[in-house]
Structure formats: C-alpha cells, structure tokens
Amino acid sequence: MFAEIGVILLLFVVGMEFPIEKLRKIGKRALVIAFSEGLDTFAIGFLVCQAVNYSLADSLFLALAISVTSTVIVMRILDELGMIKDETSIIILSVAVIEDIIIISMLAILQSVSSTGGVYSIDLVISIGTVLAFIGGALFVGSKTVPKFVNLIGKTNQHDVLVVAIVGVAFGLSFLAFEIGISVANGAFFAGVLIAESKVHSVTRVLTSPLKDMFGVIFFVSMGALMDITKIPALILPA
C-alpha cells in the first residue's frame, strides 16, 4: 500500500511540471510515437514468443506485457538527473500516457477474444470511451474547477490545509482512475497537471516534495521485494 502511495505522490509531483499548454503542444507527435512504439513492440514480441514455441495465449499476453513502459522509474531518474523540464521528458511522459491508453484498449480486445472467442466492438468502444472520458473530464472539467479550488485554499495561507487539499485531489483522481481500470499513476499525473494550472503550484511542489521522497523510497524497496531470486535460473533464458 505504501508503494502505491509512493507511485501516486511521485507522478503527482511530476504532473505539476506539465501544465496543460505544455502537453497540448506535443500531443500530435506523441500520438504518432506512442502508436508506433506500442504496436511495433507488441508485433515483434508476439513473433518472438511464437518463434520460441510459447502458446498463442502466452504470446499475446507476453507481447502486451513487454509493450508497457515503466513511467514511474523513468520519471524518477529524470527528476534526479534534473532533466524533468527537458523537451525529452515531455515527450516521454506524453508518449507513456498515450501508450497506457493503447495498452488498456488492447487488453480489452485480448480479454474479449479470450472469453468469447471473438472481438466484440461494444466492449472495445466502452473500454476506450471510458479511458478517453476520464482524461477528457480530468482536463476539461478539472481545469475549470480544481485550480480555482486550490487558489481558494491558497488564499487562507494555511499550509496544512493546502497539503490536505492537494493530496486529496491527487488521491481522488487516482482512486477514480483505479475504479475504471486505468493505472493510478495516470490519475495522479493528471491531478498534478491540474494543480500546475493554479497560482500556488510552486508552493504546493515544495510542500509535497518530502512526502514524495519518503514514499518514493518505499516504492523502490517494494519493487525489489517483488523479485523472487529462486525463479531466476528457470526464467533467465526466456526473459
């Protein structure tokens, strides 16, 4: 659970570096890169899995699994290297967000195929529509409400209340994302993007940094703890 909190706070603080205008500038190009990366990696992964005699099901899901990029780790490294405001970071993050949408859509297709033996367009439309509605709602409705709310709290000069309010926004959107099947990291990222639109975003960044650092460490420890070294000999070759 602490690891999940670390992911949320890390991506939330990263999101504060990316106001909506910055993301809009790069949107079309990120879309092209994300589609070519996600679909090409999936196709190549599938062909390689088939070549080493994995079953059709194993090949499909393994190919999809290797198509996912680890946004959290990459963003943490860029943050530590002081490169978070570079053009590269904006490309990486925009591509990672779009890629998540592609992966979720493809997962919906695979699950539809696996459970029914065919592709049902209604399931697919619902799945993609839900993700797009979440992002659209977060950006369009959120940008009109969240910055105003945060500005209002900021005017009180009560830093403790401000921390509770912005962390509440981060966890609220993360919970919403989790409930509709998107990564909590995406919800937290969009919460950060919305806070970046407020007048007190520089104060909020300073206030949330210690929380991000503390829970971020727990996230990386838990990632290491997931590793079962007894399985390495059996999996080293296929991996």
Added chain:
Amino acid sequence: MLIVVSIGAKFLTVYLSSRSQGYDTQTSLKAAFGLSSSGGELVRVVAKGGADWGPQVLLCYQ
C-alpha cells in the same frame, strides 16, 4: 531474450518515429532510451488479465 527484444524494439521504434516527427538526433536518442524500459504497474494489470485466462507464464514475468 524477451528483455532484449523489448528494449531493442522500443528503442528502435521510438528513435525512428521521433526522427520522422522532426526531433533532432539527440532528443530522439534520449526519448528512445527513456522509453526503452518495460514494466511498471500496468504490467500487473496485464499479467492479472492474462493469468485470469490461463497464461501462467505472465505471473513469472511480472
């Protein structure tokens, strides 16, 4: 092997598509390096989806 395939495929496709979108070589290389890593928490969602259907190999990959 899958790790090599994953990193190689991601690196190559991101680099080529970034170049095709007009980014310079340095920016494209940095983006390619940054996006080459596989994993993250969404993999757990994919692994769960796959494991529900049957491919237990995914739980090991995770």
